[in-house]
Amino acid sequence: MIEKIKVYGKQKVNGKVNISGAKNAALPLLAAALLSSDGMHLKNVPPLTDIATMLALLENLGVDCQVLKNSPHANSIKLKTDSVENFTAPYEIVKKMRASVLVLGPLLSRLGRCRVSLPGGCAIGVRPIDLHLKGMEALGATTELRDGYVYASAPRGLRGAEFAFPIVTVTGTENVMMAAALANGTTILKNVAREPEIVDLANCLNKMGANISGQGTDTIVIQGVTSLRCSEHTVVPDRIEAGTYALAAGITGGRVDLLGGDFRKLLPGFLDKMEATGLSFSPIDDGLRAESSGKISPVDIDTEPFPGYPTDLQAQCMAMLCLADGESTIRENIWENRFMHVAELMRMGADISISGTHAHVRGAKHLVAAPVMATDLRASFSLVLAALAAEGDTVIDRVYHLNRGYCCVKEKFAGCGVELERMR
Ligand code: EPU
Numbered sequence: 001m002i003e004k005i006k007v008y009g010k011q012k013v014n015g016k017v018n019i020s021g022a023k024n025a026a027l028p029l030l031a032a033a034l035l036s037s038d039g040m041h042l043k044n045v046p047p048l049t050d051i052a053t054m055l056a057l058l059e060n061l062g063v064d065c066q067v068l069k070n071s072p073h074a075n076s077i078k079l080k081t082d083s084v085e086n087f088t089a090p091y092e093i094v095k096k097m098r099a100s101v102l103v104l105g106p107l108l109s110r111l112g113r114c115r116v117s118l119p120g121g122c123a124i125g126v127r128p129i130d131l132h133l134k135g136m137e138a139l140g141a142t143t144e145l146r147d148g149y150v151y152a153s154a155p156r157g158l159r160g161a162e163f164a165f166p167i168v169t170v171t172g173t174e175n176v177m178m179a180a181a182l183a184n185g186t187t188i189l190k191n192v193a194r195e196p197e198i199v200d201l202a203n204c205l206n207k208m209g210a211n212i213s214g215q216g217t218d219t220i221v222i223q224g225v226t227s228l229r230c231s232e233h234t235v236v237p238d239r240i241e242a243g244t245y246a247l248a249a250g251i252t253g254g255r256v257d258l259l260g261g262d263f264r265k266l267l268p269g270f271l272d273k274m275e276a277t278g279l280s281f282s283p284i285d286d287g288l289r290a291e292s293s294g295k296i297s298p299v300d301i302d303t304e305p306f307p308g309y310p311t312d313l314q315a316q317c318m319a320m321l322c323l324a325d326g327e328s329t330i331r332e333n334i335w336e337n338r339f340m341h342v343a344e345l346m347r348m349g350a351d352i353s354i355s356g357t358h359a360h361v362r363g364a365k366h367l368v369a370a371p372v373m374a375t376d377l378r379a380s381f382s383l384v385l386a387a388l389a390a391e392g393d394t395v396i397d398r399v400y401h402l403n404r405g406y407c408c409v410k411e412k413f414a415g416c417g418v419e420l421e422r423m424r
Helices: 023-035 048-061 096-112 132-136 171-182 196-207 241-254 268-277 310-320 342-346 377-389 400-405 409-414
Strands: 003-009 014-019 040-045 064-070 074-080 113-117 142-146 148-155 160-165 186-190 210-214 219-223 230-236 255-259 279-284 289-292 298-300 325-330 351-354 357-361 394-398 418-424
Touching: 003 377, 023 040, 023 048, 023 074, 023 096, 023 171, 023 196, 023 377, 040 219, 048 074, 048 096, 048 400, 096 113, 096 132, 096 148, 096 171, 132 142, 132 160, 132 171, 148 310, 160 241, 171 186, 171 196, 171 219, 196 210, 196 230, 241 255, 241 268, 241 279, 241 289, 241 310, 268 279, 268 310, 310 325, 310 342, 310 357, 310 377, 342 377, 377 394, 377 400, 409 418
Parallel strands: 014 255, 040 230, 160 186, 298 325
Antiparallel strands: 003 394, 003 418, 040 074, 064 074, 113 148, 142 148, 186 219, 210 219, 255 289, 279 289, 325 357, 351 357
């Protein structure tokens, strides 16, 4: 397995990047296939290890998954779902990827019961699923935790209900929305997540015959239907990947054309903050151009649910702010442990201190190459960004984290005149 990346320092990003389909949209969409016995055809699915893990889980449940390569950075997947009988999502798969819990709602809805391993904690936080379960219970399911598994059942089917999430949860909203699609009656979900990936899922479910409205607002209304049919759907572009490459232009003083989506609409909170740092954005054919002014101004950032500044772009932005002209403060409001990259950035000469949920980033004159280690998916790319701007060549270890959520990194950077090397 390829495990390290060598990044040559002092490179400037200048070119274009085809943005792939969003991992965090494709994962719930794949789980949604379980809701119908009629199959699904998903297009623009990114070739990532997290997607492979979800396909392994679906196959384990009885789904036949046929993957067709459309381009190096997009697959099309045909799912045959007529013989789903297994209702267990085993620990061996769930431990690799917490988003596996997204099969809970669809399995419960389709089979009337499921047994899903509890995901456990991870590098960025505890990640409980209590709100997923409270939502299922509101729909009439009973749930029990035993042997590290959630046992959920609704032998007489789920029934529509009103449920207000006490805090905004992305996969929680997706799970309960999927379960409610086949419930008997109307479900009203309040204080739901408004992320574009939720809207994409609701739109796909509607193509399958569901009756969902309000997606993209804080209240979603679902009129339950008795069955769903096969649909063809194209996964929304990955706003986090787009933001990450914009930051690559920012930290290297370069320019990048992000192709394949309306990123102004997909990244409102991010673009506002980045404009304050000196990055400018202009619309181009089929995308958005991000261009550095050659200077990085400090900025204060609070991570928030959509449409605020996304937590999934916090680590990458911190790398850029390490070279700002002054002090920035980043407050991480979503995950309690998402500053693991700080110690690695400091190995490269960054000047950062942490107090609770705040990171104070004092801009340094330069960063210097050092051996560093990726601690989680987004952290791994923050190290790539820091390394591009650093003096010397940086070797980043444990890049399997990167492969979970970013595809064709070497090829995409090559399209921007930037070279890096995969190493064993
Ligand atoms: N939370 C609970 N109880 C729950 C669910 C969530 O307390 O039942 C808490 C979490 O502990 C966290 C907060 O609510 O503090 C928000 O978590 P959320 O449920 O929204 O996160 P998620 O659905 O598990 C998704 C993305 C993450 C992204 C977050 C926030 C997917 C597959 N994952 O996770 O993406 O950080 O939303 O936007 O959609 C990534 O791609 O790198 C990544 C971690």
